[in-house]
């Protein structure tokens with residue numbers, strides 16, 4: 036999709052905030068720890084190429100979710116290590132080798148597929164994924180891991196790392212986390228061959244379980260300045276949200292008592308009132324359940340009234356603001372602010388989803 040640049044709805048990304056969030060983390064973990072910046076899903080909606088470029092001097096490598104995301108980075112000239120976290124289809128392994136990508140191996144079956152399709156197994160760089168309790172992908176026992184190791188080494192594959200992922204590192208109750216950690220530690224201690232890189236820390240683990248860092252971290256949401264737990268746990272040091280979302284009033288009117296606004300006529304004016312219209316809607320990732328939430332205009336919280344349409348949103352205004360007045364949907368406006376976490380709370384979801392859903396129709400602008 037082409038982004039709509041002739042429309043005053045823009046997501047602005049503060050690259051200095053991104054850099055300073057990574058720096059803050061690095062000041063709080065052992066100096067020799069390698070930093071993998073997780074930039075999957077278009078850097079959580081922030082724009083992958085710009086984010087990767089701005090972090091080039093600060094991080095050791097990038098993580099993406101799939102081969103196409105990795106290729107996008109290579110095509111943009113990013114030459115650092117890139118680890119693909121998901122399962123890569125065996126038919127595409129030659130392409131991965133040509134582009135010097137590092138792959139996740141999560142099962143012996145996958146390696147058998149790799150043997151069928153890939154003529155240069157010794158060129159593959161791999162990290163072994165251990166399922167210590169997340170339940171998505173990975174080896175589920177020491178025996179499985181040993182069996183795979185034997186086969187990988189037989190074929191001369193380059194086993195650069197081994198990793199796992201925690202399901203509950205963002206929660207106050209540590210019991211599941213502790214059992215995953217014990218499983219992973221025990222497996223690592225008993226492996227007959229230990230890869231150079233061992234990593235288990237996403238943002239939440241890096242923030243609240245920094246004693247658990249092996250020798251690398253994989254940080255995502257923290258880079259973008261958001262709390263992985265939403266509002267459950269407080270941050271041990273401040274982070275700066277990097278993205279703000281702004282639009283403008285493109286239409287302002289006064290309606291009479293009893294008039295309705297939007298599809299389904301779900302909103303009926305209780306009195307004469309001013310209504311403003313914004314050029315953003317659910318096709319931008321500004322979902323229909325934002326009805327009843329608010330945006331900021333001239334330092335006022337203004338309620339979203341009526342249904343959110345595909346391309347337009349209507350708000351109640353305290354007075355007749357001129358067309359072109361700035362409207363803040365995410366970020367700071369005068370002394371007030373709305374965070375992606377606030378929006379997530381209203382929607383019954385997580386801040387990650389709020390950011391990732393911002394569609395390609397919204398142009399991303401960068402400063403700093």
Ligand SMILES: *Cc1c(COP(=O)(O)O)cnc(C)c1O
Nearest residue numbers: 073120200237238253254255256
């Ligand atoms: C997405 C992802 C991360 C990053 O998670 P954050 O919570 O954003 O830090 C790390 N590791 C794996 C395996 C992931 O899928």
